[in-house]
Amino acid sequence: MVKTIAAVVSGADTDYVLEELELAEMQADEVLVKMVASGMCMSDETIRRGNTAVAFPVVLGHEGAGIIEQVGSAVKNFKVGDQVVMSYAYCGHCESCQQGRPSVCDDWMKLNFSGVREDGSHTFYREDKTPIKNFYGHSSFTTHSLVHESNLTKVDADADLRLVGPLGCGFLTGSGTVVNGLKPTIGSSIAVFGTGAVGLAAMMAAKLEGCSTIIAIDIHDSRLELAKELGATHTINSKNEDPIAKVQEITNGRGVNYSVDTTGVSPVMKTALTVLGKGGTFAPIAVSRNSLEIIPTAEITMASKNMIGVVMGDGIPQLSIPQLVKFHKEGRFPFDKLVKYYDFEQINEAAQESVSGAVIKPILIMDKTYRQ
Template structure:
């Protein structure tokens, strides 16, 4: 089968729209016709060569949504015509998976970053038979893709597939960090550093969880205005104000109970730790090579503060994605305010707009003919 895919041939190169051959479907796979895909900062990091974990050439994308066209003989729970959201792959057998934490699956790196199936074969090939790697076990920057059943979450027929693909990664990460990781109490306080897709998702989740003080910290007034619209009770432009002093002012000198850093910038992470009240918890979630230096006694032990790691929001996609769809339909998770749609052919412009900060969450439309019953 010939598919149209956005290929990155080498680190730092733009996306090139190419015709690729899709391999024969294996028994545990599903053929999905892509409708749309969000673009994540992880895609941009890989494209620019920010990690050695992924080999080129590769088809990126991991926030896809589409329609099932064919189902392998060993697949259960899916049928032709199902609407699905694509997320990360996991084995389902290791202790982490079996205790409800598939985002730290023992085989997570192999299944999601190796670029090949479990048997070592490739799903994509160029015309000259050059293999092309996949990403997150599937790749969503393509007209069709082969997906292992563990990557798939079925959604209702009235869910708009053009919108909900980003629930598979960015919005899952931000919301899950709060809901599953920090688990804030009703009436507690939280500061979110960075108001991109992940940060704003964390902030909206904090509102859902009943936090009474929600502080958004960023350097862009336009994003802070959006944060206020989406539930922030206070905003701080850290270019103009000292976040530490401002948080003390907001919290009567006590600090916040929880904080989330989505920037990965060392001084910002340190500030997100410092603004915590005694007994507070910080979750730094950005993918970053940066470090911070901590005096364990003074900055953690004596104030009973904690720092936790949360990967992919510690979410089980098949549970968390439908939950987020429900929150959206109820008007409690209005992530549609953060997106901008682009034709698939404009993928490089979408990447540029995202990297430049003018767009929070670009979504590529692969199937312009798609309509959803929920869309009037």
């Protein structure tokens, strides 16, 4: 029986507690991963707060990076010793998956949010055999985890696993929303609301895609300064300036071609739609229960505006993650400027500093001996 140390959330709005859990027997299509590090995402915080249907107790985390220690008998594409980054799970055989869109897999919610394997079994148990739910088919707030093959992306041996975990969700979502969802034309304009990990990834991708006007909107001056460093051509502190009027000024009254909201705040989403020019496209991508009230004829139809849904950046992790690693090596996607490292035992501190805005992307280190 393999044991693991996991950060367990036992109920809504309770702290993470490190517990020793037992792992179930590995299935044929799974691997055992020794976790090196994991990013923390605001989706984890949303679930910890009890704002979703995910059941407790649960082990969260979905931006893991680690090394394969065991391989199931049906696994074909991975071997012991491979360095891997973990992202979402998908079935691989439904119509959406076959069309190259695994982020809208027919079984996406079941595989990622049900807390159990596809056959209904659990992967984590307390010593008294109480089952613990998993998350995203793997749960990365652990020292070891059983991971389905579809969750895995192999990265080169020279990739630093202490850094690359967040490419599995936050940075994949932000960059993919621009590249795969909005598909901006060279020389176009974009406004990004919220300069957290997802928003800044969207801005870096907009720069890569050739947008000539990249507007960052936030309420934190320090984050707006970082946005300038990462590609923003203009910044707006919406506490001090009217973002609608300012965008109109920047674009000579035309509005932007594209906008992205990463806040999920209702008035901010409304503003992100309003600042679009004719024919523009808006992508609201925050995990939020907040609503957006619009008058379709006046606010969308008559200006030929578009609003699109983009899940996980509409990316195929096995293609997108290595590409982002390559861009980082080339200095064109410097996401390392957004991270702060914490020991695994500091998980609650890391969560608090992320929520407060003091830190953009916390990364927990599970294996302190990695590369020593």
